[in-house]
Amino acid sequence: MSDDLLRRRLIDRVLGPPNAERDRELDEALLEHPALREEFRRLQEAWDALDELSPHDPPPDARRRALEALLDALEARTALHRWLIWPLRVAAGVAIFLVGAASGVWISTDDLALPTADTPALIEGDERPRYALLIRGFEASGDEAGSIEEMTGWARELWSEDRLVWAERLFPEAVARLGTGSEVEETEPIGLLFMIRAEDREAAIRLARQAPHLAWGGSVEVLPTSEAGR
Amino acid sequence: MSELTDKELIEALQAGDRAAAGPLFDRHYDELFAFADRLLGDPHTAADAVQDAFLRLMRYGRSFSGRSSFRTWMLRIVRNACLDLIEDRKRRRDVPNLLPVPDPVPPPPEPDPRVARLRQALEALPAARREVLLLRRFHGLTYSEIGELCGISEGAARVRAHRALLQLEQALSSKSGTHHE
Numbered sequence: 001m002s003d004d005l006l007r008r009r010l011i012d013r014v015l016g017p018p019n020a021e022r023d024r025e026l027d028e029a030l031l032e033h034p035a036l037r038e039e040f041r042r043l044q045e046a047w048d049a050l051d052e053l054s055p056h057d058p059p060p061d062a063r064r065r066a067l068e069a070l071l072d073a074l075e076a077r078t079a080l081h082r083w084l085i086w087p088l089r090v091a092a093g094v095a096i097f098l099v100g101a102a103s104g105v106w107i108s109t110d111d112l113a114l115p116t117a118d119t120p121a122l123i124e125g126d127e128r129p130r131y132a133l134l135i136r137g138f139e140a141s142g143d144e145a146g147s148i149e150e151m152t153g154w155a156r157e158l159w160s161e162d163r164l165v166w167a168e169r170l171f172p173e174a175v176a177r178l179g180t181g182s183e184v185e186e187t188e189p190i191g192l193l194f195m196i197r198a199e200d201r202e203a204a205i206r207l208a209r210q211a212p213h214l215a216w217g218g219s220v221e222v223l224p225t226s227e228a229g230r
Numbered sequence: 231m232s233e234l235t236d237k238e239l240i241e242a243l244q245a246g247d248r249a250a251a252g253p254l255f256d257r258h259y260d261e262l263f264a265f266a267d268r269l270l271g272d273p274h275t276a277a278d279a280v281q282d283a284f285l286r287l288m289r290y291g292r293s294f295s296g297r298s299s300f301r302t303w304m305l306r307i308v309r310n311a312c313l314d315l316i317e318d319r320k321r322r323r324d325v326p327n328l329l330p331v332p333d334p335v336p337p338p339p340e341p342d343p344r345v346a347r348l349r350q351a352l353e354a355l356p357a358a359r360r361e362v363l364l365l366r367r368f369h370g371l372t373y374s375e376i377g378e379l380c381g382i383s384e385g386a387a388r389v390r391a392h393r394a395l396l397q398l399e400q401a402l403s404s405k406s407g408t409h410h411e
Contacts, residue, residue, distance in 0.1 A: 011392045015366060046399035050367050052345050053352065054262035062277035068250050069281055073288045078246040129331055137381065146342075150293055209314075215290045215307055217381035 014043045116154050120166040126196040130165060130225045131204040135192040137218030150212040158196060164194040236300030240291045262308045266366050271303060271353050279311040298378060306336050306379045316357055351401035359394035366391050
């Protein structure tokens with residue numbers, strides 16, 4: 001067994017869990033090599049020392065304040081739902097009905113989709129620079145339908161604030177990387193591409209930080225367009 | 231309420247039931263605070279991170295599928311809140327203060343020098359290694375769970391744990407004057 005492999009197994013043993021076969025082989029090696037015994041002792045001591053690291057006590061009232069903040073947020077959301085969401089849904093339903101009836105065609109909810117690159121949301125006279133948000137890992141919550149709903153909700157918020165110019169979903173198919181020295185195709189999950197307007201880079205980053213999927217381990221790249229570089 | 235599962239409590243909370251908040255706090259606050267405190271080394275910031283995590287729970291609770299345990303899921307949210315705070319700290323250090331900003335409340339002094347040395351050695355680890363070591367030592371997570379929580383592979387979680395332990399051992403040995411190459 002090489003020294004490097006021995007060392008890795010030594011660390012595995014300290015970190016656990018126990019493994020009878022590995023530990024038996026290690027015991028033999030430890031008997032043969034005093035230096036390895038010494039290293040094992042030091043690693044085990046460092047690992048055991050962590051036991052002394054009891055957490056601080058929470059600041060007084062921290063727990064009560066956190067609970068109150070949660071209940072306040074719950075109350076605010078419930079109030080919003082009660083007073084805003086249902087009237088808006090009813091209004092949207094009436095609008096769909098009227099437009100559908102007027103055009104002689106029923107419009108499905110799909111037709112209320114977000115602006116896309118083909119049909120961007122343009123605001124006359126808006127000269128704020130554009131930033132592309134490359135959104136990865138939004139499906140990592142393990143609940144794809146729920147994740148899409150959260151991300152769509154966020155996109156709608158951006159849209160309602162006149163931030164979102166367009167949004168497209170990027171499908172996890174073979175991605176061609178060109179011009180990187182070696183042209184390759186690889187399959188990787190991507191996610192979404194949003195084009196937004198923001199006053200400056202800091203504002204774009206602040207908006208990107210609100211992406212719901214950051215809470216479950218996703219990422220956002222904020223890419224300035226040429227307008228932002230002027 | 232206290233007999234409900236975590237998933238049922240979150241669903242109740244999402245539906246606006248205030249009574250569901252208490253049992254969730256009772257079950258998880260202490261462990262989440264301990265994780266944040268050890269990761270950040272500061273109880274005041276840790277309390278902020280946990281509070282922020284519970285607020286994020288309100289916002290993203292619907293995305294909890296129940297595939298992983300609620301505990302692991304919340305640890306991930308607390309971890310993200312902590313990393314945001316660490317990032318904020320770095321940014322504040324990078325930006326010159328134009329106006330006097332009050333210093334944050336310092337953590338209480340550590341009376342035991344051995345523990346103080348340990349805290350210092352732990353804080354010297356990169357956050358990405360420190361979190362893996364803490365999750366393994368104090369929360370008993372498998373490498374697979376740690377990988378899922380940190381958004382890395384199981385193998386990468388194991389490698390980080392190895393490096394973290396080696397670095398911690400070297401830091402403690404050098405501080406105690408018994409460092410060996």
